[in-house]
Amino acid sequence: MGDVKKEQKPFSYEKAKTFSCNSHCSMLRLFSKLILTFAIIFSIQFVFYPLSFISSSQPRPRPLIKIAVSPVVSGPGSGPKPEQTEIKHVVFGIAASAKLWKHRREYVKLWWKPDGEMKGFVWLDKHINQNDTELPPIRVSSDTARFKYKFPKGNRSAIRLTRIVSETVRLLNGTESEKNVRWIVMGDDDTVFFTENLIRVLRKYDHNQFYYIGSSSESHIQNLKFSYGMAYGGGGFAISYPLAKALEKMQDRCIQRYPELYGSDDRIHACMAELGVPLTREVGFHQVDLFGKLLGLLSAHPLAPIVSIHHLDLVDPVFPNMGRVNAMKRFMVPAKLDSASLTQQSICYDTARRWTVSVSWGYTVQITRGVLSPREMQIPTRTFIDWYKRTDDKSYAFNTRPFSKNACQRPRVYFLSNALPDSALHRTASEYVRWYDDWDPECDWNMSDPSEIDRVIVYKKPDPDRWDKNKAPRRDCCRVLPRKKNGTMVIDVGACKDDEIVEFLVK
Ligand SMILES: *[C@@H]1O[C@H](CO)[C@@H](O)[C@H](O)[C@H]1NC(C)=O
Ligand SMILES: *[C@@H]1O[C@H](CO)[C@@H](O)[C@H](O)[C@H]1NC(C)=O
Numbered sequence: 001m002g003d004v005k006k007e008q009k010p011f012s013y014e015k016a017k018t019f020s021c022n023s024h025c026s027m028l029r030l031f032s033k034l035i036l037t038f039a040i041i042f043s044i045q046f047v048f049y050p051l052s053f054i055s056s057s058q059p060r061p062r063p064l065i066k067i068a069v070s071p072v073v074s075g076p077g078s079g080p081k082p083e084q085t086e087i088k089h090v091v092f093g094i095a096a097s098a099k100l101w102k103h104r105r106e107y108v109k110l111w112w113k114p115d116g117e118m119k120g121f122v123w124l125d126k127h128i129n130q131n132d133t134e135l136p137p138i139r140v141s142s143d144t145a146r147f148k149y150k151f152p153k154g155n156r157s158a159i160r161l162t163r164i165v166s167e168t169v170r171l172l173n174g175t176e177s178e179k180n181v182r183w184i185v186m187g188d189d190d191t192v193f194f195t196e197n198l199i200r201v202l203r204k205y206d207h208n209q210f211y212y213i214g215s216s217s218e219s220h221i222q223n224l225k226f227s228y229g230m231a232y233g234g235g236g237f238a239i240s241y242p243l244a245k246a247l248e249k250m251q252d253r254c255i256q257r258y259p260e261l262y263g264s265d266d267r268i269h270a271c272m273a274e275l276g277v278p279l280t281r282e283v284g285f286h287q288v289d290l291f292g293k294l295l296g297l298l299s300a301h302p303l304a305p306i307v308s309i310h311h312l313d314l315v316d317p318v319f320p321n322m323g324r325v326n327a328m329k330r331f332m333v334p335a336k337l338d339s340a341s342l343t344q345q346s347i348c349y350d351t352a353r354r355w356t357v358s359v360s361w362g363y364t365v366q367i368t369r370g371v372l373s374p375r376e377m378q379i380p381t382r383t384f385i386d387w388y389k390r391t392d393d394k395s396y397a398f399n400t401r402p403f404s405k406n407a408c409q410r411p412r413v414y415f416l417s418n419a420l421p422d423s424a425l426h427r428t429a430s431e432y433v434r435w436y437d438d439w440d441p442e443c444d445w446n447m448s449d450p451s452e453i454d455r456v457i458v459y460k461k462p463d464p465d466r467w468d469k470n471k472a473p474r475r476d477c478c479r480v481l482p483r484k485k486n487g488t489m490v491i492d493v494g495a496c497k498d499d500e501i502v503e504f505l506v507k
């Protein structure tokens with residue numbers, strides 16, 4: 001994380017505290033508060049965990065009863081609640097090649113937890129020497145020469161990669177670790193997973209049933225060419241273990257029926273169709289069939305946990321003016337503090353200045369002159385172009401809007417520079433600094449210019465349970481706090497209070 005520190009303004013714990021405690025706050029007091037906080041958090045967890053365990057228990061029916069998204073009902077006399085899905089229940093299959101692995105493994109290192117905490121393999125076309133315990137172990141895919149591949153100008157490595165699911169099932173067959181396996185999750189070597197959010201998504205579904213979970217492409221044309229019902233492989237997808245076993249039994253026969261398909265993921269899709277299993281779409285998986293800046297997409301993320309980002313080698317670095325890997329490394333800092341809320345958007349107004357403020361927690365703050373409705377602000381701005389290098393709004397599988405309608409409404413963008421826990425107050429403090437993009441438009445509106453702000457501080461309580469299946473999704477609210485220092489805006493983000501809505505009220 002050394003490079004992260006070098007590239008940003010110093011932002012110490014004490015600085016984060018300046019809004020919460022007076023200047024006489026001593027280090028000693030901070031330290032004792034910290035200890036106390038930890039003690040309280042731990043004791044609360046110990047008291048409440050067993051209670052919630054009992055009160056929400058429910059006999060988990062075996063197949064046939066759909067429980068995927070229904071609220072959990074408590075019932076007397078119910079048996080022990082099955083253990084909820086954790087990272088140890090997942091086996092990853094990372095689709096890679098010997099040629100690119102040396103470079104791409106840097107992305108995998110950002111999210112992979114070694115020493116058995118995560119399970120899975122990197123699948124290569126040939127053996128390479130790897131002496132790095134920070135990475136998943138390597139497996140070499142078995143030979144696929146006997147399979148037909150007829151897509152013109154395609155790459156028959158697609159057959160090797162599509163078989164990773166079956167090869168993983170065979171590898172696990174009869175082993176001790178197979179007993180723990182609930183899901184097989186596929187991803188590419190240029191994909192970063194936010195694994196805590198992956199688990200939050202998988203927890204919603206019964207792993208004993210057949211589930212195929214992922215998302216389609218951002219590119220409408222890609223979805224027309226392939227399918228809206230296909231889980232795009234780079235964004236990653238999850239297959240419940242019983243379904244993976246069913247797939248293993250038929251996949252090699254199935255593949256031979258589709259030699260004209262292009263990739264590995266459309267072969268999985270074809271076999272899923274034969275199995276009669278539809279895609280369960282979870283919009284937090286991001287295939288990123290885009291070029292340019294992800295700014296617009298990640299600043300207006302849907303109300304769902306962000307699970308993955310793919311094509312990291314093709315899009316601009318997620319934070320400007322730094323390398324792609326280092327930019328993702330910076331993204332992992334807020335991801336560790338409050339993964340559930342990473343890139344979740346909240347919208348509020350600076351009433352005095354008539355500015356619209358949009359926070360994408362852990363990523364950006366954008367300040368726009370004038371009052372824009374949440375209906376508009378929740379639409380991603382087109383800071384990217386689609387896979388076929390088209391720029392119009394019809395190229396995407398979702399609504400988009402231009403970055404600004406006129407020069408005066410071009411937003412000022414503040415990118416995350418650092419995020420820290422503020423343990424004494426059970427919250428996080430994240431700092432966003434102004435991005436000086438090269439175009440500074442002339443604007444003749446007689447209203448204050450957000451350019452006077454060069455730094456934004458956001459306070460937020462972590463909210464790890466916001467995606468629990470008994471909770472309806474809801475956007476956070478943000479509040480612009482009174483300014484104490486010129487050039488710095490301070491914002492509080494959190495669950496909306498009773499009757500709190502996003503509206504511009506003239507006092
Ligand atoms: C196919 O992909 C492999 C990597 O998986 C690469 O080494 C090879 O050059 C590609 N072949 C063609 C024809 O593009
Ligand atoms: C792995 O690397 C370490 C240090 O870099 C070295 O001591 C060790 O012998 C290496 N092991 C293998 C199998 O190459």
Ligand SMILES: *[C@@H]1O[C@H](CO)[C@@H](O)[C@H](O)[C@H]1NC(C)=O
Nearest residue numbers: 169170171173174245248249
């Ligand atoms: C799993 O192992 C058993 C026993 O060795 C064997 O009969 C079965 O075919 C294997 N299944 C798979 C999917 O490899």
Ligand SMILES: *[C@@H]1O[C@H](CO)[C@@H](O)[C@H](O)[C@H]1NC(C)=O
Nearest residue numbers: 352353354444445446447448
């Ligand atoms: C700009 O607005 C201020 C008050 O908000 C007013 O006093 C001033 O005359 C205005 N200037 C112009 C050029 O309209």
Ligand SMILES: *[C@@H]1O[C@H](CO)[C@@H](O)[C@H](O)[C@H]1NC(C)=O
Nearest residue numbers: 452453483484485486487488
């Ligand atoms: C903030 O800016 C105003 C107006 O430019 C100035 O009068 C004031 O002294 C500044 N305050 C600080 C603390 O710099």
